[in-house]
Amino acid sequence: AAGVIQSPRHLIKEKRETATLKCYPIPRHDTVYWYQQGPGQDPQFLISFYEKMQSDKGSIPDRFSAQQFSDYHSELNMSSLELGDSALYFCASSLGGLAPYEQYFGPGTRLTVT
Amino acid sequence: QKEVEQDPGPLSVPEGAIVSLNCTYSNSAFQYFMWYRQYSRKGPELLMYTYSSGNKEDGRFTAQVDKSSKYISLFIRDSQPSDSATYLCAADSGGGADGLTFGKGTHLIIQP
Numbered sequence: 001a002a003g004v005i006q007s008p009r010h011l012i013k014e015k016r017e018t019a020t021l022k023c024y025p026i027p028r029h030d031t032v033y034w035y036q037q038g039p040g041q042d043p044q045f046l047i048s049f050y051e052k053m054q055s056d057k058g059s060i061p062d063r064f065s066a067q068q069f070s071d072y073h074s075e076l077n078m079s080s081l082e083l084g085d086s087a088l089y090f091c092a093s094s095l096g097g098l099a100p101y102e103q104y105f106g107p108g109t110r111l112t113v114t
Numbered sequence: 115q116k117e118v119e120q121d122p123g124p125l126s127v128p129e130g131a132i133v134s135l136n137c138t139y140s141n142s143a144f145q146y147f148m149w150y151r152q153y154s155r156k157g158p159e160l161l162m163y164t165y166s167s168g169n170k171e172d173g174r175f176t177a178q179v180d181k182s183s184k185y186i187s188l189f190i191r192d193s194q195p196s197d198s199a200t201y202l203c204a205a206d207s208g209g210g211a212d213g214l215t216f217g218k219g220t221h222l223i224i225q226p
Contacts, residue, residue, distance in 0.1 A: 042217060043216050044216075045214065047213075055210060056211055056212045056213055058213045096210070096211040101206040102160065
């Protein structure tokens with residue numbers, strides 16, 4: 001079965017640089033979620049989109065922004081990167097109108113800020 | 115205090131044992147309760163979800179929710195070394211495309 005696709009899988013950036021993470025949801029899923037997971041931590045919710053509109057917002061820094069496009073893929077844009085932004089970034093998708101709680105996660109993007 | 119509390123372990127049991135993993139939560143608005151399995155450096159894998167109180171079984175896995183005590187459990191029967199992973203409980207109010215609230219995860223080790 002098709003799963004959530006994330007790219008790139010690994011990313012190394014320097015402080016104050018920008019980064020863009022991409023997420024392609026499971027086919028027919030209309031909702032995308034972004035999570036950040038630090039070392040030894042649980043995933044922390046950042047932001048979600050349902051039918052291309054922002055749905056819910058968690059602990060997303062103002063330096064980060066995201067959007068969902070007409071083909072339902074999503075991009076997380078991160079600017080003025082800080083050392084503390086180093087983490088695993090997961091995208092998850094669901095059928096937001098039917099089962100929003102049934103979220104399927106991608107393999108993650110490992111971001112390292114040096 | 116986190117809204118979902120989970121003992122981080124590690125929890126080490128011999129192969130074939132029954133494993134019991136538990137979480138407590140504080141937000142009465144939570145209606146859906148999920149269990150995820152996460153291998154090192156991989157994405158969380160949804161094992162099962164339960165709505166409100168009750169039990170749900172899927173193969174060797176049984177999820178149990180007691181809303182009166184705000185207690186969530188996952189039982190694994192006939193545990194295998196391949197079950198060694200971090201198990202995360204999560205909760206959601208079900209009100210829309212909300213972010214899930216996770217526990218910190220329990221690191222489970224099944225000894226061959």
